Amino acid sequence: MRDRNNDGVYDFKAIEEKWRTRWRESGVFKTIEDPGKEKYYLLEMFPYPSGKLHMGHVRNYSIGDVAARFLKMKGYNVLHPMGWDAFGLPAENAAIQNGIHPYVWTKDNMAEMRAQLGPLGLTYDWDRELATCDPEYYRWTQWIFIQFFKRGLAYKKKNPVNWCPSCETVLANEQVVDGACERCGRPVGKRDLDQWYLRITDYAQRLLDDLDRLGGWPEKVKLMQRNWIGRSTGAEVDFEIQGFGEKLRIFTTRPDTLFGVTYMVLAPEHPYVKELTDGTEYEAGVAAFTDKLRRLSDMDRNSTTLEKEGLFIGRYAVNPMNGREVPIYIANYVLMDYGTGAIMAVPAHDARDFDFAVKYGLDIVPVVDPEDEAIDLGDLKEAFVAEGKLVNSGEFDGMDSREGMDAIAADIEERGVGTRATTFRLRDWLISRQRYWGTPIPMIHCGTCGWVPEKEENLPVMLPTDVEFTGKGESPLTTSKSFRAAICPECGGPAEREIDTMDTFLDSSWYFLRFTDVLNSEEIFSTEKAKYWMAVDQYIGGVEHAILHLLYARFFTKFLYDMGKSPVDEPFSKLLTQGMVLKDGAKMSKSLGNTVSPGEIIERYGADTARLFILFASPPEKELEWSDRGVEGSFRFLNRVWRIVAELKGVAAGAGPVVIGGAEDRELDRVRNHAIKKVGDDIGGRFGFNTAISAIMEFVNALYKYKDSAAAPNAALIARSIDDLILILSPFTPHICEELWEKAGHDSSLYGAPWPAYDEGALSSGEREIVIQVNGKVKGKLNVASGLGEAGLKAAAEDSGILDRLAAGKEIVKIILVPDRLVNIVVK
């Protein structure tokens, strides 16, 4: 093992400690509004305070910090805050298992993580730190909830909800992964509970439309959100039910197939089912069927492999197009919470209906002719779902099915039996949680007034402290002696508080707005301050938040915008989804035993090396394979920088203005200018940190080469090169650069030092090597003056005689000229 104390390895420990202390004591990272300067709001997704910093965090924050330091050098007023997504289940589990109060556990973890973040040298303005579990914060989360309620966007509804028997709480649809609990992995069941919902579906269309405005977001994320919102267009159509007063309304995306309906299906939970079957011979069967289905987990219920099963309920509906009477079924493949909870079944043209019809021997009536010899409409082997020509469709026969879609929709509208309709897959957001460690829902139930919000001046509704953590039963808040009893804010009578808390996704749906005015005790934030800072110019975090967090944050921002509170209706202008950190090809995890602790790496090589490696090994949005050798390489590079600066400092002492001498000077100057340009473009543009670092490495290599080969070292050029090297490297490895900067004789901090300019002319000065191709294959090289146009390049190539030599004995058809790049001779 290497012995770091020998061999002139730089003393990163002392240096990093020294500069961290200086930064802290001088308060350079403190940020205030400055209307005279252009702002840049840079934000990394705030962490859950688990107490353990992992490499994913280090990567996330290193990416952000390079950008923050770079933009500061570019003259922006940079807001770069940090906080804690501090409510959540792990704290409560700790309370249940170890008897530690969630508040204590969380506070300790925050302190622990703050201590682990310290050594990384990040530019956070800690004066703006926030934690979502702080009453001064959740007070405003409650305030937002009340605003939702006042505008009719928060409501309570009894519904079968996802229930995790292990965590003993309900889960949002989004927290059910493959039918299992996102947290514990157990299968999720169903339960009827009174739950609070937010009407996010009111915003579905805007959430969808405005994605088009988010040019700085990855297409992948936008697509995932589009799919999640899931807009479908079609029609709602009313079918009469024989011997029943009400009509059955269904939603379909295929009005063109209306003539092909041979049966109807209701979701078993559909309210008509009971009415239609109570007191009939079908009642018992329906009850048994429904009961069986309810015992299934969502995983099984929603699986495409689950065999379709259904039951005739003894009634018939009438097709409004052709008067055909069709039987009504209930079946396990129709969902109550999408569309109207009822469908028309067209087995000839829908795969699911086809399967069901085959199983139960129902009619299959084709109405779209594929006009394909290979398909026999009289004997379909599977549903035909594509377009074709309408048949068996009365007056619409012969029409193209795409036109038929519109024509039939128009027809049903005219006759008043239906309307065109749009449906979204997105559901309203269930936010109630039967948990302690979350924001209390600030609602009070009064026997006379119903649900009434707590008065805003009484916020926050504090989490009680006299609570037992048993991990069993309902919300732990029920165990508090003091919490539940309340006075109705409306009538002053005795009332009861809501005992559920909010989904923690609410807490994180607006924190970026609070950062703009974190100390405000009068209002949620000042719109004036938010106007200066919002939107977040660059948001950085993991793809795992592509749907939920980012959709909810957009929803909240739009809501606050509609209230006139938020100055923007989209929170994040640009989004970077960073890749995972892997080891041996797998995600680092305790169970695989392939974790690398950031603390150990920093202890051994320093924070600068850790940052450099993480940024160099892979582009930020891609996965990063951890490599101990690679870390050593980064460490080696920093030592190489350290040595060359130390060595050349003497030469450069007291140098004057730069005058370029011979070819060696010119080459070094070219590489210097190229590095400045490349690093600036790569950080400022696509976050190409890996290629930016490689350009700096080339610059360092050029300095070593220059040192050995230059006949008469140009002191001024060397001084300039060293300064620029330190400047452009400093966003990546700030500690070592501050130290070198000081050693190079500067007395100001590098933080916010002006980013060096480059000379476009120096990039292309002198000669240029041109590739000479014959029929597209490289056959020779030619040095010409750079900046020649096509004519000049042609003349130079002809003068050199190389064209005649390469094309000897062949007929030249034409010559392709690409200035500064190549000449291609096309011969026969």
Place this chain on the structure above:
RNA sequence: GCGCGCGUGGCGGAAUUGGCAGACGCGCCGGGUUUAGGUCCCGGUGGUGGCAACACCGUGAAGGUUCAAGUCCUUUCGCGCGCACCA
């Protein structure tokens, strides 16, 4: 099943609008420094053939467009991700 993305040396990865494939780093080979090893410095490193100059092949596979293809088009295979009975 549907949708999206990606396949480049031994490895991580480069390659503006199609214009010298393999920058930079890791690893490996050789040389220098050193009593020796390590560190450090210099050089080499896609494959095949050749002493060599050089030639041919080469970006998952097969076709195509083009003076020119890692890059564009078609088909196909492999991997990854997202959604998944959404009517």
